[in-house]
Amino acid sequence: MYEQLGLIGCGLMGSSFALALKRAGLVKRVVGFSPSKNTTELALKMGVIDAIASSAAEAATGADLVLLAVPVAATDMTLRAIQPVIATTTLVMDVGSTKRDVVNAALQTLGNRLPCFVPAHPICGREVSGVQNALVDLYVGKKVILTPLPETAAVQLQQARQLWTALGSIVSEMSPQTHDAAYAAVSHLPHLLAFAMxxxxxxxxxGQQYLSLAGPGxxxxxxxxxxxxxxxRDIFLANRDELLAQSRQxxxxxxALEKLIEAxxxxxxxxxxRQASQARANWQHAPAASSK
Amino acid sequence: MYEQLGLIGCGLMGSSFALALKRAGLVKRVVGFSPSKNTTELALKMGVIDAIASSAAEAATGADLVLLAVPVAATDMTLRAIQPVIATTTLVMDVGSTKRDVVNAALQTLGNRLPCFVPAHPICGREVSGVQNALVDLYVGKKVILTPLPETAAVQLQQARQLWTALGSIVSEMSPQTHDAAYAAVSHLPHLLAFAMxxxxxxxxxGQQYLSLAGPGxxxxxxxxxxxxxxxRDIFLANRDELLAQSRQxxxxxxALEKLIEAxxxxxxxxxxRQASQARANWQHAPAASSK
Incomplete structure (x- = not known):
């Protein structure tokens, strides 16, 4: 049971986390900060947070659990702002989709509080954003990747594992490098291709006529x-090299397919x-893909 | 009410059509042909067909409704085989995903039975195939595109419209050229991109490790x-020019996106x-996309 969650960023990911934590009975009080007043007021009204903080540092003050749920480009600034108020026993996590940039930001900003930080990436999301779309079940059955640093404290790492597991997530660990290479391939590239299409x-x-004829596929x-x-935008820029390498592949x-069609x-x-089809059919039945 | 459906091809599409027609009380008897004995025997056992024909021509003999549900590359051969047994009053349709090639095959093979033929493309499918995966509801709420020829008889065209509407489909008409250009963009290209990925x-x-980390997106x-x-394979080759043009686009x-990321x-x-995201968000709410 945590005494206070300092929730920095009350969007879809952060608000869903607060709701899940409350339902699981794992937190007594949630203090939320968001740059938008409308957002924090709605979060308060919805019961996502119990009090509004006027800054990230205020939300983190006195918190034994801090979640950064901000755009990855804002991680550096946010960590810098909260560093002075973090206690040695605080667990600090983020939910960013890229991890090398987050780890670099932590190395440059957290100083003697670096051991408190456990970089995290829950593999989920929605096509709608904001506190109004928060789901108490967002993390249930979803993978959560932790990318601890050598400096990460064993206590905080263990707390992070237990916390996500208690929310129903499937926790695994890897290096920030492995994480960014893998998600360039299976998440960032598909998004790039979908945007381009x-x-x-x-x-x-x-184009509009064609769109009107499109079906379930x-x-x-x-x-x-x-x-x-x-x-x-932030993910593509933060993971630029891995993403461009995947795009080239x-x-x-x-x-190769075009040449066969031309010929x-x-x-x-x-x-x-058939190779592609079998690879996809096999994936469907892989245990790692059993979560929805 | 049709007396006899001659079902040529007892795979997913053909079998689902027969099941839907039977449930709607629109057919008395289904005679099925498939090159595979296992398939027709299973179709008979499942009640998809009522009798097994030993050839396409035999299935079409005496039928007032013929459905070709064969790979598009087999359309020419199949139309040639059934031409001699089609009556002037028979309604003949296909379910192929490309239409210019089907129309060309019809022009070259059907002779004085060309007016019987209404080329059709139901916009649905599954990632599993075969009679064992047939669904009585496959066509419910789905778009069906008819691409009649100038020679198509008004009677048969009207029958085709009524039949698909009775099965719960949303029927529209366009030229084979428009059809192939549109579906190159919104169906064939996405498949090509998914295979390539x-x-x-x-x-x-x-790659296998990356795949094991992939999520809902x-x-x-x-x-x-x-x-x-x-x-x-057949669709890509039949619609090669339109598909390659879409792939270039x-x-x-x-x-353009890569350059912005690099820079x-x-x-x-x-x-x-944002342009891509808004286009997709708008599509979700378009009436044409309201069917599942």
């Missing part, structure tokens, strides 16, 4: 294209599609 | 990559992502 349609004279493929622009595979090489085309 | 992951040493984006290889949009141009990057 929508922009391509928008750029065509008949398009619906699912393009769902992630509705994601929040500012968040994905992808384009090589795309060009009318039916047998090799079928082989290549 | 899976192949790109498979080609990487750490990846799940939905890649769902269509599990589609049937032979079917998509897509790559231009992808390169670290946060403001323009956010604008470009």
């Amino acid at each position: 929508m922009n391509s349609l928008e750029s065509q004279a008949d 398009f619906r699912d493929f393009s769902r992630i294209a509705a994601a929040e622009p500012a968040m994905w 992808f384009q090589a595979s795309l060009h 009318g090489d039916a047998a090799s085309l079928q082989d290549s599609i | 899976m192949n790109s992951l498979e080609s990487q040493a750490d 990846f799940r939905d984006f890649s769902r269509i990559a599990a589609a049937e290889p032979a079917m998509w 897509f790559q231009a949009s992808l390169h 670290g141009d946060a403001a323009s990057l956010q604008d470009s992502i």
Whole structure:
């Protein structure tokens, strides 16, 4: 049971975390900060937070648990602001989708409070954002990746594992480097491709007509294209090198398929599609994918 | 009420059509043909068909309704086989995902029975195929595009409209050219991209590890990559020019995003992502996308 959650950022991720923590009976009091007054007032009204702080540092003051749920580009500034008020026993986590930049920000800002920080990335989200879309079940059955630093304290790391597990998440650990390479491939690249496809349609004279004819396959493929622009801007820039490397790999595979289509090489085309189809069918049945 | 459906091809699409027609009380008897004995025997056991034909021509003989639910590459051969047994009053349809090639095949094979033929494309499918995955509700709430020829008889066209509407589908009409251009953009291209992404992951040493970390966004984006290889081989080859044109358009949009990421141009990057995000968010609420 935590005495006080200092919630910095009362958007979808942060508010869902506060709701889940309250339902699990793991926190007595949530003090929230957001740059937008409308957001904190709505969070208060919805019972997501119990008190409004006027700054990140105020939200973290006296908290034994601090969650940063801010755009990744704001991590540096936020850690710098709360560093003076963190106690040695406080557990500090973030929920950012990239981890090397977050770890670098922590190294540069947290000083003697670096052991308190456990970088975290819950693998979930929605195409809608904001406190008004918070879900108490958002983290249930979802993967949460922790990317501890060598300096991370064993106590805080253990607390982080227990906390996410208590919320129903499936916790695993890896290095920030491994995390960023993996999610460039299976999350950041798909978002980039979905955005590019929508922009391509928008750029065509008949694009709106084409869109009106799209069916369920398009619906699912393009769902992630509705994601929040500012968040994905930050992710793309923070993980630029890994993302561009994945995009190059992808384009090589795309060009290989295009060449088979151009050449009318039916047998090799079928082989290549079968490889892709089997890889996807196998993934569906992988234990790691069993969560919704 | 039709006396006899000649069902040529007892896979997912054909079997689901027969089941839906039977439930709606629109057919007395279904005679099915498939090159695979296992398939027709299972279709008979499941009550999808009432009798097994030993050839496409036998299934069509005496039928007042014929559905071709065969790979698009087999359309020409199948139409040629059934032409001699079609009556002037028979309604003949296909369910192919490309339409210019189907129309060309009809022009070359059907002769004086060309007026019987109403090319159709139901916008639905599953990532699993075969009679064992047939769904009586597959066509409910789904778009069905009819691409009649100038030679198509008004009677048969009207029958086709009424039939699909009775099954709960949303029927519209357009030219084969418009159809193929539109579905290159909103169906064939997304499939090509999903296959290429899976192949790109498979080609990487750490691909399996990356896949094990993928979450719900990846799940939905890649769902269509599990589609049937032979079917998509045929679609890609049949609609090659439109598909390659869409792929080029897509790559231009992808390169534009890549350049903004490389340049670290946060403001323009956010604008470009916002354009994509808004286009997708608007699509979700379009009436044309209200069907599941």
